[in-house]
Amino acid sequence: MLKRIPVQQLRLGMYIHEFCGSWMEHPFWRGAFLLDDPKDLKIICTIGLAEVWIDTSKGHDVEGGASTAAVAAEVDAALAQVDSPGKPEPRAGIAQEAARAVKICAKSKQAVASMFHEARMGKALDVGDALPIVEEISTSVMRNPGALISLARLKNKDEYTYMHSVAVCALMVALARTMGFNDLQTRQAGLAGLLHDVGKMMIPTSILDKPGKLTEAEFETMKSHPVEGHRMLLEGSGIGEIALDVCLHHHEKVDGSGYPHGLAGGEISMYARMGAVCDVYDAITSNRPYKNGWEPAESIRKMAEWSKGHFDQRIFEAFVRSVGIYPIGSLVRLESDHLGVVVEQTAQSLLRPILMVFFSIKSNARMPPELLDLSKPACKDKIVSHEDPLKWDIRDTQALWSGMEVTPW
Ligand SMILES: [Fe+2]
The missing domain is CATH 3.90.105 (Molybdopterin biosynthesis moea protein, domain 2)
Structure with a gap:
């Protein structure tokens, strides 16, 4: 048990x-x-x-101790509290934005790879190389945040750091918008997300991707990446205070148990507290050489469970509002015994997104995919749980929400 x-x-x-x-x-x-x-x-x-x-x-x-049922009830209550009707925003269609976001992901990954590679070789980082990447990612996120965020989660087990940087940039932009930041602040949050892990370029891949237990010395080396990154950014040109601060403090925790400085609560800047949430979400939803990532809805639940002490509660709640309780691409089971994939959030409720319903559990068979808006008053169906696609042997959740096959980056 x-x-x-x-x-x-x-x-x-x-x-x-x-x-x-x-x-x-x-x-x-x-x-x-x-x-x-x-x-x-x-x-x-x-x-x-x-x-x-x-x-x-x-x-x-x-x-x-607490049973799984007790913890699940605790998490349900915490997430239900986050849910409140938002204001409807005009958004680009998700499939239309996904088609654009695929190209932006590919281009951004290349640009980040060459920028970080050159930095490792000793060339000073230039904000002028990073800003156009942030700009492209931000415009996609502002048209429809779900597309690029859901695509950037799909990572190749190698070269994780580059796509992780793209993903955290997109998550920071979406979070900053949800928190009501202006355009300049939003871009600064995005830039900080893009550069937060540049110090990983100084950590040997034998440690970064080691499949087993790290030695204490290896763990200490790993923990040096915020300080290393901060040094690299200081030596760069035009990198602002916010990106410097997020790079140095994205592993601090509000209870003071983080690193490198053990800062607590308000000693950690707002941007660094935002960075901590975005960084962890992308890390735990991504496949690594030593561990497969969790499903996005599962990850939101885990983070809700740990959030006290680790994250700033209000920032975590804003984060949930920005990506959803059931983020785009989540597989869910309906009360009507159907399976669907989340295609889009709705302004009415994070618990009632729009789904692509495609599987009947009663007949254990696929059915023609059909859109279902759970927020419509006439719709009486509701989500009972999120599901693991592998358990159902479903391998095309990406295609079901985005309308195309996407190979991990
Ligand atoms: Fe990090």
């Missing part, structure tokens, strides 16, 4: 199913394991995690 317990209750002989935090924050372990080394237990207690999931069928149990 799975059970969530406070880290203080963790003992040797327990089986750790999952940490309640992004694996980017504590990359010692990237999968489930039996806790049998006292050194590991000591480290877990010092890395700023509040809770962990244990599997009591594979290791020792303890009194108390």
Whole structure:
């Protein structure tokens, strides 16, 4: 049985199913394991995690803890609270924007790759090389945020950093818009997102992509990337304060347990707190050599579960409003026993998006895809859960929302 317990209750002989935090924050372990080394237990207690999931069928149990049902109810309540009608915004059609966003993703990835590669070789970063990329990404996000954000999530296991930069840029722009930032502030947030992880270029790929447990020395090297990146940006030309700050502080946590400086709450700038949320969302939804990413709706739920202490609550709530409780591309199960893919959010409710319904569970068969707007008063159907496409052997969720096949970047 799975059970969530406070880290203080963790003992040797327990089986750790999952940490309640992004694996980017504590990359010692990237999968489930039996806790049998006292050194590991000591480290877990010092890395700023509040809770962990244990599997009591594979290791020792303890009194108390929270069941999966209790945690699910807690998350449902937290997300329902975020939901409120937004103002309808004129948006480009999702398929139309997806066609444009595919080209922007390809071009941006190339541009980021050459900019970061040159920076690694010692050439000073120039804001003039980065701004046109931010501009293109921003205009797509403003036409329709869901298209580029959902496409940028699909990553090749190699070359993760380049597309991660594009994705975090897009997420920062969308979040800044949701938070009511003006055009200049929105572009600055986007630029900060694009450059936040440039310091990863100084980390050997043998550590970045290592499939197993990192040694303490390797983890320390990994944790140097914000400081390395900040140094690279300082040596660059025209990089503003906001991008410098986000680069240095995107791994800080509001409870003070982050790095490099252990800043807490308001000591962390608004932009860096935004960067932390966008960075974690893209990291956990992306495939890495050592771990497959989680589905977007699953990731939103995990982040809601960990958000206290890790993220600024109000920024996390704005983030959920910007990408959705069921982000575009999520596979969901309806009360009517159909499966659908989320195609677009609606202004009425984050819990009632527009779907492409394509599968009948009762007859266990595909049906002709049909659009269903759950926010229409006449529609009596509703989402009962998000689903893992692999469990249903569904491999074309991308094509179902975007109208085209997309190869990971
Ligand atoms: Fe980072």
